Amino acid sequence: MKKLINDPRAVVEESVDGFGLAHADLVEVHRDPLYVARRGGAVQGKVGLVSGGGSGHEPLHAGYVGQGMLDAAVPGPVFTSPTPDQILPATRAADGGVGVVHIVKNYTGDVLNFETAAELCEAEGIEVRTVLVNDDVAVEDSLYTAGRRGVAGTVLVEKIAGAAAERGESLDAVEAVARKVVANVRSMGLALAPGTVPHVGRPSFELEEGEIEVGIGIHGEPGRRRVGLEPADALTEHLLTPVVEDLGVRGGDKVLLFVNGMGGTPLSELYIVYRRAAQLLADRGAIVERSLVGNYTTSLEMQGCSVTVLRLDDELTTWWDAPVKTAALRWGV
Amino acid sequence: MKKLINDPRAVVEESVDGFGLAHADLVEVHRDPLYVARRGGAVQGKVGLVSGGGSGHEPLHAGYVGQGMLDAAVPGPVFTSPTPDQILPATRAADGGVGVVHIVKNYTGDVLNFETAAELCEAEGIEVRTVLVNDDVAVEDSLYTAGRRGVAGTVLVEKIAGAAAERGESLDAVEAVARKVVANVRSMGLALAPGTVPHVGRPSFELEEGEIEVGIGIHGEPGRRRVGLEPADALTEHLLTPVVEDLGVRGGDKVLLFVNGMGGTPLSELYIVYRRAAQLLADRGAIVERSLVGNYTTSLEMQGCSVTVLRLDDELTTWWDAPVKTAALRWGV
Amino acid sequence: MTALDAAWADRWLRECARVLAERREELIDLDRAIGDGDHGENMDRGFRAVVAKLDEARSDSIAAALKLAAMTLMSTVGGAAGPLYGTAFLRASVAAGDRDRLNGPAVEALLAAARDGIVARGKAEPGDKTMVDAWTPAVKAAAAPADGEAALEAAASAAEAGAQATKPLVARKGRASYLGSRSVGHLDPGAVSTSYILRAAVTAAMSEISAGGVA
């Protein structure tokens, strides 16, 4: 394992430390327990927004703490959800007196830890609403699974709900818009090569030369199937087709197209995927109104990408365009 | 070779195509010959700013085209400088009637091609000033080399000169501030693992397990020396020390600290490097006033990073903070 | 054999830490196969923290030791296993009440409370290929013996068999469920760690070594 790290067990703390130093104008890093809060603390009268999950997906979530997005982020160990005793103080730090929304990616670990934390928060008199993100169409949503996973669509939920909260919308309204994004966003990813979890020291999975995993999760969990490597255009179609079919995209629909890198793939390749995805959407008569291309929800240095489509309406577009000032997403301010 | 590409020889064109589609609000992509210009064309009365070079360093340079930064970018084939017949129309597209600055990374190929293009521009009556960026302290600047290479510091030159140009400074003034950045910026990088040039199909160099290249260039050119892998803190010191010594950083100096990823290293690791670099600067009494952390000047999917320090004064800080609206760098607007 | 008293509870938790550190790689490998490869690290981190807490202040009752373990696991393990084992130890602590020794029925009550806590949180049913498949037969096996140590021994053996029996199952809960039928042919890591935890309880019961001696 070759990594720019010191002690494999100190990776998260040292990295968050560096993040706090580099973005001291935006965030405050709290230790014991570890969480990242917006500089200056909770905004009174504003609905608080908290997200979190295992580390290794940077810039998710700490990179999205700031004006117009999250009030606090809770980083767990690499690929392991954080614990209730981290989530509780993060929620306190985000509470402006009118309630907090927890944005939780749908993994058993995250769900259980946020659930426990929410109980503790309620006991303290902080009203918590939990919005589960489950955009990954690679996993069947049935009684026989833990349900769909939350992947890159999470960034869109955080951005849009964050904008609504920043503009002073009520707890009900912020929760509702977050749920609306969840209802209208779908994703699917693939991997060309695995990443390596520092404390494990070996790649998360093995792929033969010329073999890829379609439907990969952001923790290197296996996906739908292993197939041979194909040209980017064909691979893009394997990702986009289930996404738009599940979402039921029709001619005339306005969408946001988001091509996300898994961390180890060059930006130039993501644009090749974007190009084909945009063509395929155009072929279906959909109108790409907004775009996002880059490494926004990663899986360490995994090579691969995911394609996310969000069906837009005027409300979602307005919140998407609203100013945001975070380490990883910034415009209008 | 596993890559999200179609034809290895069409990588640059397809990628720039996708870039143009994703950022149609910011840029226009021109074909035959290929270059990327700011949407809406040259701003009359504004000094034009053009940069370019081999592809494979994305988001450099096309990602920096837009308000407050470049007017045009000229992508060559992967790791190969563009040709004069691309640079010429890009310069025309950037010319607002008061001259154009070419920002050129100091490589023989880039220098020769931009030089030829500049002659052609002058023949057309466009006044061109060329600013060579040569921030890489890994290479000895002597009569016996082609001089220092231009690496990640280029982003800072483009941002700061771009801000000055946007505010309507004269050709002399824009050239002067670009030269001031060059005079005050130094960088050094290292690689843990190579990238693969698509049309070559094999990694650019070989490193043993447990071996790294210190002083690597952004084309995988060999650096100062191969050493054993060490903890991130020690490696950061190997990069930062020559940078600050060459720059002659003293106690009380205000600096911008920039930790750049080479494309295949997780953001979390870059923050671990940032953390140590900030500590080392503090130990020397330098004051880190501004920061930048991320993949801004890459080398395909190479794993590694570089550390750049820019000595700031009030003028440079003002231009750094000025609004910028490009695909890869955006704030204040 | 020693009594199942507060000193035993302390030794049990320390033995868990020792065994899970030893089995860290194995559990990582099981989780890599059908999950995300962190189960061994999570359990090792959690029980290491439990021992650190025990070293700070010796618990003077079974209930106190189990509660300390519950709170520590909850705040250090993370993932799915953290809240599940945390709830299990918390419910077990409540079931232990002010008993200073455990007999067979008490062992059964304690294990049943733990299992019920896991089911309440995780909503898994037997056969879903989770740790429930180790806990459920363990509770059942603990019902017969009157003697506490014998009940533990029966429970541990049943948990081991239960863990082995997860191999042919299709996972329906947790991360492994994403794999669908590709989860067949692998042991569930949480069921295996459960069997180690229950076996540790037996080892602690047979051990003459005083609590402070094992780390």
Next chain:
Amino acid sequence: MTALDAAWADRWLRECARVLAERREELIDLDRAIGDGDHGENMDRGFRAVVAKLDEARSDSIAAALKLAAMTLMSTVGGAAGPLYGTAFLRASVAAGDRDRLNGPAVEALLAAARDGIVARGKAEPGDKTMVDAWTPAVKAAAAPADGEAALEAAASAAEAGAQATKPLVARKGRASYLGSRSVGHLDPGAVSTSYILRAAVTAAMSEISAGGVA
């Protein structure tokens, strides 16, 4: 042997394309060792484009063919080699003037003009481990023969020797100079491609095949 006329110039450029496509990998490897690994790709791309241009419109003079090559190389090769070879062919074209056949002194004049163009652009001196180390001995060797073909043959052989002689040198220009003494022990890719280009001129001179037949 055929005359060194316009048809020969056409065949020369096509032979360059054929040889450089064949040597693409070899030149990539030489450039990977002490540069950035693109020289073979750059030269292949450039001469492929030259052939495409020749196919569009047959040049009816030596000067026209060389100028077409110059402009095409300049706009397709990129890197250091593009402007250098572009300048070389442009100066050679000027030196060819309105000659419709080349004798020995004309060959020498043409090669000297090419070399001087490269030096003017790149500022390398002999011994800097660049393509200049192939061109310089080539120009010198071409001075003796009165006959054009013999001059080319002498030039090509001298360029080959010159290219081989770059091996022990320390690079002082171009990308390889960053390596300092680590560049010792490797051939300079541009010197090698120069030797192929000059050898191609000889092959074209010996070839009976009409211009259209070689692609």
